[in-house]
Amino acid sequence: MSDSRRQKAARIRSLLETEGDAVFENTTTFNDGRYESVEKLDDYEGLKARARAIKEDAIANLPDLVEAVTETVEANGGTVYLAEDEADAQRYIAEVVEDRDADSVVKSKSMTSEEIEINDHLQSRGVDVWETDLGEFVLQVADEAPSHIVAPAIHRSRENIAELFDAHFDTDAPLETAEDLTEFAREYLAERIKDADVGMTGANFVTADTGTIALVTSEGNARKSVATTDTHVAVAGVEKVVPSLGDLQPFVELIGRSGTGQDITAYVSLLTPPVGTPVPDFDDDETPLAEAGPDRDYHLVLIDNGRMAMRDDDDLRETLYCIRCSACANSCANFQHVGGHAFGGETYSGGIATGWEAGVHGEDSAAEFNDLCTGCSRCVNQCPVEIDIPWINTVVRDRINRGADPDTFDFLVEGLTPDEEPAGLDVQKRFFGNFETAAKLGSATAPLSNWVMDAGPVRSALERFVGVDSRRDLPTFERETFREWFATRGPRVDPADAAREVVLYPDVYTNYVSTARGKAAVRALEALDVHVTVPAVGESGRAPLSQGMVSTAGEKASRVYGALAEHVDAGRDVVVVEPSDLAMFAREYERLLPERSHERLAEQSYEVMEYVYGLLENGGDPDALATGNEAVAYHSHCQQRTLGLAAHTVAVLEQLGHDVVTSDVECCGMAGSFGYKQEYYDLSMDVGDELATQFTTDETRDRTVVASGTSCLEQLDSLLQRVPTHPVELVAPR
C-alpha cells in the first residue's frame, strides 16, 4: 500500500473509533427526524421545486441583486462591503472592530466566518472572540474545527464534553449532565455577551428588497449577540441574497426539517439591521429601556471568495443554491460513520462540501475527501434545493484526476486501459474505471483467470500496485458469458405472439460474472409472454464515471445509446438488471448525452423487477412465475431507491407469496469499487455492519437474503453466512 493510502486508512480507522459512534447517533437521529417531518408537509416536492426555482433565479441575477441589496441596506442606515476574498474580508472586519475600539466580539455560528478564519485574525490583533453557539463554544475550548455544518460538535459525546470542561474551567462542582453543561456554558457566555462591543452573525438569507437578514437558530444566541451589542457585523457569502422577503417562505419551511428534522427551529429571525432594539445597559436602574434608544452600527460583509467564478462554472454553479442544511451529510452512509473530520475540507463537510471546497479553497482541499462520495445518490432526493450533489463530486474528481502527477504513469496498467483519460490518472482509479476490460479478459480466460486472481502473489500485487484490498473476495468470471448463452439458446417467445418486446441490457456483471441473474431475467420475462433479445452493447459508463473519468463515461454512454437507439425507435422496452446502470440511463446520461437521446432512453428503460411488476399489473399471469412462501429479507439498492423503485420488487415478491422484510439503511457501504479500495475497506465494512445487524435479528436471521444490486450482493455475501440472491432468481420459473 502506498504511504498516502496507508495514512488515509489509518486516519479513517482512528475516526471510526473515536468519533464514529457519536456522529452516527446524531446524524441518524437528524435523518429519521427529517423523514418524519417532511411527511407532514402537504406538498414537499412542490416546496422543494419552488425553493430551487428561487435560488436558480437569484444566482442568475446575482450581480443585480447585490447592487440592489447594497442600496437598500445603505438606505436603511447600514453599510455593505463586498469582500473579494478571505484577506479582504478579514481586513475590513478588523477595521470595523478597531474603529469601534472593541476589545471583544461575540459570534453566532457562521460557516462563512469559519471560511474566512476571522477568529484567528481578530485574536492575532488582540481582540477577544467568543463563539456563543454551544457546539461552537465546545470547539473553541477544544481548539478544534467543526465536524458538521449545522451541529459542529456532534462528534463529541456528553462525557467527552464534561471531561473537556473539567480540564479547562475551574468549576465549583463537576459538570455531569447535559443540563449542567448547558447551564455552565449559558452563564459563562452570558457574561461575554454583556461585555462584548461587537456582535458577529452569519446570515442564512439576505433579501434584496428590504435588506433583511434571516437567521435560523435554536439557542437564541444570534438574537442575543445582535440585541446586546451596539455594533453588528453580518458575514454572508454573496450567494445568500434572494430578491424578496416573500421568497423566504419555502426555505423557512424546509431548512429545519432538512437539517435536524425539526419542523422549524426555535427562532427564525428576520432582522433589518441596524435593529430598533434599545441598546441595554444592565447597570442602569433609572432610564427605562424604551428611552435608551437604538444607537447602532451595522455592516453587511458580502463575501465573494471564489463564488462569482463558481457562478460562471456550469458544473459548480449549483453549489451556490446550497442552503447549508446538512441533509446531504446526514443521509450519507459514509458521513454517518466518520463525520466531517474525514468527510470535509478546510471549512465545509458532507456531500456538498466538495463543491464548496473546490470553489472557495481550490481542488486540493476537495481532493482530501472527495473519494468518500460513492455516488450512491441517497442525498439527491434529500436536498431541499434539488442539487445533483453526486454529479458535482464526479466533476471535481475528474478535475483532480486531470491535475494528477503524470509521473505516476504506469505502462502495465495503461495497457489494460483503453480510456480517454490523461496518462497521469491514478492507477487505482484507472483499474476500476476500466473494469469492463478486465472482465472481458477474465471471462475469456476463465476458469484460469479466477485461479490466478485468487493466488497469493497476484492478490498481493493487486493490493500493492492497485490498492485492491486482499480481504475482499474478487468476482468470479464465467467462461460462457450471458450473451453467448442467450445467442446459443435463442428467444423462446415469438415476437408475433408476444405481449411486449424487450431488449435486456447485458451489464458487465450480468454478462461476465452473475450470468445466473441474466438467465433468470430472461425466463421470468418470457414466462410473461415477452419477446426478449440481448443486444451487443458495452458497459454503461458507470465504472469510469464513479472514478471521475467523465470523458470515458461519455464515450461509453454514446456507444450504449448507439447500440440501443434502433430498439428504442422500434418501441422495444429496455430492461436493466443492475440498478446502478439503470440510474446511469435515468440520471447521469442527462449530463453525457444530447437531451433527446437521454429522454428517449430514460423513458423506455426499466428495472427488471419494476418491469415484472408492470407486466403483472397489466394482466400478466402470476402463476407463470415461480410462486413460493419463503421468508425473505430484502435490501434494495441506493440508486434504485433514489429512483423510487424499491417498492415494486417488494410488491412482486409479496404477490408471489413471499413474506418480505426490508432493510432501511441508507446504503450497504460497498457502492461499487469503493469497498474494494484498501484505504476504504474498513469504512465500507463498518457501514455494512448496519445492514448485517438488520439481517441477523431474531426476525431476519433465518430469512433468504435478496438484494437488487451487484455491489449490495457482494457486500452481503461478505457480511453474512448466507449467500444472497437477486430477486429475479426467486421469481423466475426454474
Add this chain to the structure above:
Amino acid sequence: MVTSHTDAFVESARRVDAVVTPTTVDEFAGTLEDVVTEPAVGTPLPFEGVTYDGTAVDGAPTGAALAEAATGVTAAAAAIADYGSVVLQETGAGEELLGLYPDRHVVVVAASDVVPDMPAAFEALDGQFDAGRRDAILATGPSATADMGAVVKGVHGPREVQILLLEDR
C-alpha cells in the same frame, strides 16, 4: 375559521412545549398573574383594554430591572397555527430583550391574529416589510440546544414560554 385556527395553534404550541392559556380582556389581569414569576417586566400591550394595571408586571423596565427579571411579558403580532409559532416584533420598547433574557417569556397574542400556515404568515409579512416593518421573529417554543449530548430547554433564550391567547376581541 378563526376557531379552527386557534384550536390548531393550541395543539401545535403544546407539541413544541409552549403552554397556551386562553383569556379575555376582562380576565387578563388574573390570567397574567397566574403565569408570571416575579420579578416580572413587560412592554406595552397593543390590545384595547389590556394593561398591566393590577398586576405585578413592571411595564417600563430599566436595564437593571431586566437583568433581575424572572419573567418578560411581550405582545406577539401574529401566530402561526401549523407550527405553534408566535411572530414577535420590536417596537423600540425592548421587546427583543424581554423575550430573551428572563427565564420565562409570556407572550400575549390575539386569537384574531392567528394565521393558518406559513404561506399566510409570509404573505402578511412581505407586505408589512415593504411598508416599513423592520423585524419579525418567528419563535417556536422555548430556546433549546442538543449540543451537550441531550436536548436541554433554555439556552441563551427563555426556558419556558407561556402564551396568553386573547379571545373575545
